[in-house]
Amino acid sequence: MKKDNEKNDTPVGDGDGIIVLKNLTKKFGDNIVLDNISLAIEKGKTTVVIGPSGCGKTVLIKHFIGLLRPSSGEVYFKKRRIDNLPENELNKIRTYYGFLFQAGALFDSLSVAGNIMFPIRQHYKITDWTEVEEIVKAKLAMVGLDGYQHFYPASLSGGQKKRVALARAIALNPEVILYDEPTTGLDPIRADIINELILKLQRELGETTVVVTHDMTSAYKIADRIIMLHNGKIIADGDADHIRNHPHPTVQQFINGQVSEDDLAVLRARGTITQAQFLPRDFKG
Amino acid sequence: MIAILGAKTIGGVSNVGRFARFVWQTMITSARCCARTGTYPLIWTQMNIIGVRSVPVIMITGAFVGMTLAIQAYDQLAGMGLEEHLGVLINISVVKELGPVLAAVMLAGRIGGALTAELGTMNVTEQIDAVRSMGTDPIRYLVVPRVLACLLLTPALIIYADLLGILGGYFISVIQLGINSRAYWNFSASGVELWDVSIGVIKGFFFGAAIAVISCYKGFTCKEGAHGVGQACTEAFVASFISILALNFALGVITKAIYNTFWPLRGLV
Numbered sequence A: 001m002k003k004d005n006e007k008n009d010t011p012v013g014d015g016d017g018i019i020v021l022k023n024l025t026k027k028f029g030d031n032i033v034l035d036n037i038s039l040a041i042e043k044g045k046t047t048v049v050i051g052p053s054g055c056g057k058t059v060l061i062k063h064f065i066g067l068l069r070p071s072s073g074e075v076y077f078k079k080r081r082i083d084n085l086p087e088n089e090l091n092k093i094r095t096y097y098g099f100l101f102q103a104g105a106l107f108d109s110l111s112v113a114g115n116i117m118f119p120i121r122q123h124y125k126i127t128d129w130t131e132v133e134e135i136v137k138a139k140l141a142m143v144g145l146d147g148y149q150h151f152y153p154a155s156l157s158g159g160q161k162k163r164v165a166l167a168r169a170i171a172l173n174p175e176v177i178l179y180d181e182p183t184t185g186l187d188p189i190r191a192d193i194i195n196e197l198i199l200k201l202q203r204e205l206g207e208t209t210v211v212v213t214h215d216m217t218s219a220y221k222i223a224d225r226i227i228m229l230h231n232g233k234i235i236a237d238g239d240a241d242h243i244r245n246h247p248h249p250t251v252q253q254f255i256n257g258q259v260s261e262d263d264l265a266v267l268r269a270r271g272t273i274t275q276a277q278f279l280p281r282d283f284k285g
Numbered sequence B: 001m002i003a004i005l006g007a008k009t010i011g012g013v014s015n016v017g018r019f020a021r022f023v024w025q026t027m028i029t030s031a032r033c034c035a036r037t038g039t040y041p042l043i044w045t046q047m048n049i050i051g052v053r054s055v056p057v058i059m060i061t062g063a064f065v066g067m068t069l070a071i072q073a074y075d076q077l078a079g080m081g082l083e084e085h086l087g088v089l090i091n092i093s094v095v096k097e098l099g100p101v102l103a104a105v106m107l108a109g110r111i112g113g114a115l116t117a118e119l120g121t122m123n124v125t126e127q128i129d130a131v132r133s134m135g136t137d138p139i140r141y142l143v144v145p146r147v148l149a150c151l152l153l154t155p156a157l158i159i160y161a162d163l164l165g166i167l168g169g170y171f172i173s174v175i176q177l178g179i180n181s182r183a184y185w186n187f188s189a190s191g192v193e194l195w196d197v198s199i200g201v202i203k204g205f206f207f208g209a210a211i212a213v214i215s216c217y218k219g220f221t222c223k224e225g226a227h228g229v230g231q232a233c234t235e236a237f238v239a240s241f242i243s244i245l246a247l248n249f250a251l252g253v254i255t256k257a258i259y260n261t262f263w264p265l266r267g268l269v
Ligand SMILES: Nc1ncnc2c1ncn2[C@@H]1O[C@H](COP(=O)(O)OP(=O)(O)OP(=O)(O)O)[C@@H](O)[C@H]1O
Pocket: A028, A033, A051, A052, A053, A054, A055, A056, A057, A058, A059, A060, A102
């Protein structure tokens, strides 16, 4: 295989990290989702982002790859500012990345094999199709789906779609992989296989990995560093032990899956479940 | 009140701006893609999807246009004893105006709707973001093949519509209404020039491009959910329809000016 346009490497400094956010704020209308976040993702490490549903984890990692643009603040990739780059420049940067979408985002007009081949076909001149088929087979085997090449996404289960999407994200052995909830919707054993896969890719290829997850077992297992987002801010940042012993009550509630008293009060209050009985229109009693 | 008006105006202007940028990017990318053979298979696939299955509806549209014109115009011309001129009237209307416009409207419904729904669904299920996330320009991968396929096929489909329109007109005039076949064709041949047919076909390029660009844009900017996709389809059809009529008018004015410049005396003959 020959590369279409050779990647022109910008110099990599080993200082502050491969992805750097400076004072990043993101608003949708009046809704401030990320509030003045500064963060450096270290090269070759696995960073896990946790936080309650709707706190902006997906929004955060979409900024890493330029799928969303900040309302204010700066994003750097390998010391190069990317948040103000035009789309065609960004597309070159994005070839360094693999991105697993939370909902998979498989192309439903392409088969499983077609989906995994897509990034390969886009960036390489293919001379030898058997080689490509080998790659597809290997990637599918990694997620336990070899033999599903000719299926279409519509005929896969939710967890299978997620795994095909994962295989697509790692198809080009990218330098940085962003996983948005890789284990959600998988059974515990399959989830652990995915954890092992993430670890293997990171160890063997030295990939920089960012994982968004709610799954604390998975987070403790794979993380070099865990970041917790809450109300648009980073409220905890450190390795697994640091998070386990974190004094902040919100962090403790989250990692132990405890509901706060305020939330429970709503459910405990009487009369919140409506007593009214609705009868069908043609009911004759 | 004034604030609302102001916000509406700003919204409208920025929409126009975004659309203009989309058109501009599509044009640049198309030009670049024509030079590279990589996109040809994608264009070919789209041509099959878009074109082949449109042929029957386009032919039916054309035939009915021709037949209806014949029925309606016959009485007026016969009243003046000019029924043998029927051929000129029918054929010139069909090849110059009605064939292209009605075929394009048909395509706006058939192809435009499908394009908007397809791209709109891809948009709400993040498939377009997925294309971007893998470092591919979605305009190059998704829009350009569709626009080029539409642009190349619409003229061809218009020729089909013209053909069936002419046959339909002939069928009613000569076979049903009993006009002399020789006279019918003689008058037609003297009245309809290659110029008229070419105008109809050239219009096709513009209509095809307009339909595809508008439909793709609506798909790309469609709002979340099933309702958003439905709404985008409706808007795409209305916008395509209006732009077909407006383009038809503009091209009519321009081609007339060109014609008068090059053949200033023809009109007097
Ligand atoms: N395109 C958008 N337009 C408007 N608001 C958005 C958009 N995308 C996200 N938001 C808002 O940003 C907030 C964070 O969304 P996000 O998807 O990042 O949550 P999340 O942390 O990934 O949650 P989950 O764990 O459920 O996936 C939500 O309140 C959502 O309403």
